[in-house]
Amino acid sequence: MTKTTYSRRRVLKTGAVAGTAGLMMPTYLRAAAHEGFTNAPTGDTVTLGFNVPQTGPYAEEGLDELRAQELAVEHLNGMGDGGMMNTFSSKVLDGTGIMGKKVEFVTGDTQTKSDVARASAQSMIQKDGCIMITGGSSSGVAVAVQGLCQEAGVIFMAGLTHSNDTTGKDRKANGFRHFFNGYMSGAALAPVLVNAYGADRRAYHLTADYNWGWTQQESMAASTGALGWETVENVLTPVGAGDFSSYIAPILNSGADTLVLNHYGGDMVNSLTQAVQFGLKDRQVNGKDFKIIVPLYSELMAKGAGSNIEGVFGSMNWNWQLEDEGTKAFVRSFGEKYGFPPSNAAHTCYTQIMLYADAVTRAGSFNPCAVVEALEDYEFDGMGNGPVLYRGADHQCFKDVLVMEGVASPSGNANMVGYDTLRIVEQTPRAQVEYAPDHPMFAGGALGECNPGA
Amino acid sequence: MLGLNSRDFKLLMIVIFMTLAAPILLNPFPVDSALGESFNAGYPALMQRFVIFGLLAVGFNILFGLTGYLSFGHAAFLGVGSYAAVWMFKLLSYNIVPAMLASVIVAALFAVVIGYVCLRRSGIYFSILTLAFAQMSYALAYSVLSPITNGETGLQVYSDDPQVLMRAGDPIVPHLFGLEMNSSVTWNVGGWQFVFQNGYYLSAICMIIGFYISIRIFRSPFGLMLRAIKSNQTRMSYTGMNTKPYMLAAFVISGMYAGVAGGLMSAMDPLTGAERMFWTASGEIVVMAILGGVGTLIGPVLGAGIIKYLENIISKINSDILHNWFAFMPDWMDNLLVNILYPFVGKGWHLTLGVLFMVVVIFLPGGLVQGGQKLGALFSRKSKSSNSDATTAGTANTNTPAE
Structure with a gap:
């Protein structure tokens, strides 16, 4: 250094x-140059940094991520029932920490602000000696922290980040994303939508006015357009607008028969609720029932929107209702510890930590470059998504995508709203959502060289 | 010395000593001790923030402390300064000199325009106008101007940027003619570890220079004029003075300080985002100044330090750490103490700040500096009677607490 x-x-x-x-x-x-990389663990412990939003608009998601991260650390250290370690296709993890070093962690609050997230990550790297940073619930923060980790020479395992840019134009050699992205949402949703609603729909987009919203809208418009849908209009809405009625009223006269809400979190809850209040769901346009689509679902959004999500299609990275062994094992150990099912944000963070620990063990070194090499083009299974590929060209995971539909709660349990009010419609196979690393929506980025720091 | 009276000179020396020795002073505990893991603040990223926000608050104080005009949009200058610097990195090279120059110039131009419009009003209307401009800048940077600002993702340097002045072999991190900002020397003494980083020292030197200039402004006829505006602007106008140029000058100087701070932030960490201009960021600057002591020289720096310390250190104490502290106690006591303390640490650090702020505003209207003076008076009561006149005069002169 x-x-x-x-x-x-x-x-x-x-x-x-x-x-x-x-x-x-x-x-x-x-500065630790003798070990050859930043924060090389010297004692019998290794420290990971969990950088999640604990305050601000995505706080609930962040806290759920934290729960999963703590659970992953327990499992790595041999406590609890081992969770997905037992179903993971790689068997090198044995419950003795990572390479015999006990896993410790520090937490930080990103407040869903890039500056704060970077400050928090810097303190994890400089003060707490973290060798890997993970977590986060927004693409802006993920991109910011990923850039920081690249410069500092530690690994970044992204949490929930759905923008194409994270592994597109802002991809970095030291950063990895397990979560799916806007393009995959569009590619998975479009065929299902055309099947359900017909190929001659006219769609009206309301889009959160920032990078994620744009990439999401672009992906949806492209994939539905390819199957015959027409995009009538795309209206950008300010983030955190609260009141969307002035954006919804014009839809009534636009001749559109479908509304695509490229919103996330509280914005989606508000815009969907108001769209329903405007009676859009009961309308008939062009002789067809008016339909609403929310491309990216999360349990917490579904919870917030309550019964408004009934009949609304969307996509998810993973859902606790899947039937494979990995999912069952994860849901069981998460449920036993916390008393409710994990969200897909929690799942992706848990998986990322397991993948990191596994990659370090297989590489036989904490050196970021060795970890990068171990993760690139790595095929694995048993982590709840079926067979998954960590593509080396852009550090994006490729796996099946879930198409979900909002339904009335079958259990009628108020605590389960958001968890059982989403039904898995289809598990879109991985081949259908794959794309070339230099696809126009992802072009312009370069991974660069892996940086071990020091 | 340096054109300062002895009192100011002493203050400047104290500031110089504190900033230069900060890597040692802020790491009072051994690295591996529980206290060290929780309370040590002497790591480069945080120390940089201490001095950069210190500089920002010093600049803000020139406007708010001297003229009494409360700008509620100061973060906008910080933001444009940062953007200007990152653009210089993208276009020219990672050398911070053009970046810093650009950030000062851009912030100054921005301040001239905003100041010219906002200073047509005073009091609350002025505050609201500045707030409106800052929020406009934020909204523009967040989405409308995304081609320039890269929107929510934040502006950063890519390897395929032009960087026309970049030669082969130049560092690919911000540097001062080859001196890399993120290089540091680590010094291990027993269980202690002290990190001395180039970037921190550059920021510290900027802060010291900024602080010195601020003292000179406070003591200059120009500073006196600003104070006169604060105490009674109408009377100034009646005497035939045109106060507007003075106000605008103060506003621009203040904006330039923020520009330097923004440039430094980019130089330390070459990525900038729109939320740096959000109104909460502007509010934070106001809180810094009030917490430390508006109109005092050292107060804003103290306030900045305290807020950044709470934000970065206290916010990282989670319930596990609390349980570790009280592990030696019986379980019920441990749980009780953790339950009492927990709302004030971790994500509850805002609550701690809020309580502190309330206490300061209610009991120490002059900010923490007034608290320090009260404490000082308590201990020097004996000598006070003999030279009370001189001290009071001196105090009023140096600090002019909230009027």
Whole structure:
């Protein structure tokens, strides 16, 4: 990290003072250069940094991520029932931490602000000696922290981030994304929508006015357009608008028969609720029933929107209702510890930690470059999504995508709203959502070289 | 010395000492101790924030402290400064000199335009106008101007950017003629670890220079004029003074300070986002100044330090750490204490800040500096009677607490 002399002179001076004061003589090192990479774990523990929003609009998601992350650490350290470690196709993890080092963690609050997230990640790297940072619930933050980790020379395992840019134009060699993206949502949803609603629909888009919203809208318009749908209009709405009625009223006269809400979190809850209040769901346009689509679903949004999501299609990365062994094992151990099912944000964070631990063990080193090599083009199974590929060209995971539909709660349990009010309509196979690394929606980025720091 | 009276000179020396020795002063505990893991603040990223926000608050204080005009949109200058600097990195090279120059110039131009419009009004209307401009800037940066600002994702440097002045072998991190900002020397003494980073020292030097200039402004005829505007602007006008140029000058200087701070933030970490201009960021600057002591020289720096300390250190204390502290106690006591403390740490750090702010505003209207003075008076009561006149005069002169 260092090759300067001016501050060393100061250090020497201060050192001389300290020495005469009877302290032990200083040994100054070149910032851990002797290990060859940033924050090489030297003792019998290794520290991971969980950087999630604990306050702000995505706080609930962040806290759910934190739960899953704590659970993953327990499993890695051999406590609890082992969760998805037992179903994971790779068997190198044995419950003794990572390479025999006990896993410890520090937490930080991103507040869903890039600056704060970076400050928090910096303190994890510089103060707490973290070797890997994970978590987050927004693409802007993910891109910001990913860039920081690239510069500092640690691994970033992205949490919930759905924008194409994270592994598109902002992709970085030290960053990895397990979560799916806007393009995949569009590719998975479009055929289902055409099947259900016909190929001659006229869609009206309301789009959150920032990067994620744009990439989501672009992906939806492209994939539905390819199957015959027409995009009547795309209206950008400010983030956190609260009141969407002025955006919804014009839809009534637009001649559109479908509304696509490219919103997330509280915005989606508000816009969907107001669309329903405007009676859009009961309308008939062009002789067809008016339909609403929410491309990206989450349990917490579904919870917030309550019964308004009935009959609304959307997509998810993973859902606790899947029937495979990995999902069952994860839902069981999460449910036993916390008393409710995990969200898909929780699942992706848990999986990312397991994948990181596994990659380190297979590589036999915590060196970020060794980890990158171990993760690139890595095929695995048993983590709840079926067979998955971590593509080396852009560090994006490729796996089946779930198309979901909102339904009335079958259990009638108020605590389960959001969890059982989403039904899996289809598990879109991985081949259908794959794309080339230099696809126009993802072009313009370069991974660069992996950076071990120090 | 340096054109300062002895009192100011002493203050400047204290500030210089504190900032230069910060890597040692802020790491009072051994690295591996429980206290060190929780309370040590001497890591480069945080120390940079201390001095950068200190500089920002010093600049803000020139406007708010001297003229009494409360700008509620100061973060906008910080933001444009940061954007200007990152653009210089993208277009020219990672050398921070053109970046810093650009951030000061752009922030100054921005301040001239906004100041010219906003200063037509005073009091609450001025505050609202500045707030409106800042929020406009934020909205523009967040979405409308995305081609320039990269929107919500934030502006950063890509490897395929032009960087026309970049030569082969130049560092690919911000540097000052080859001196890399993120290089550091680590010094291990026993269990202690001190990190001395180039970037921090550059920011510290900027802060010291900014602080020195601020003292000179406070003591100058120009500063006196600003104070006169604060105490009675109408009377100034009646005497035939045109106060507008003075106000605008103060506003622009203040905006330039924010521009330097923004440029430094980019130089330390070459990524900038729109939320740096959000109104909460502007509010934070106001809180810094009030917490430390508006109109005092050192107050805003103290306020900035305290807020950044709470935000970065206290916010990371989670319930596990609390349980570790009280592990030696019986379980019920442990749980009780954790339950009492928990709302104030971790994500509850805002609550701690809020309580502190209330206490300061109610009991110490002059900010923490007034608290320090009260404490000082308490301990020097004996000598006070003999030279009370001189001290009071001196105090009023140096600090002019909230009027």
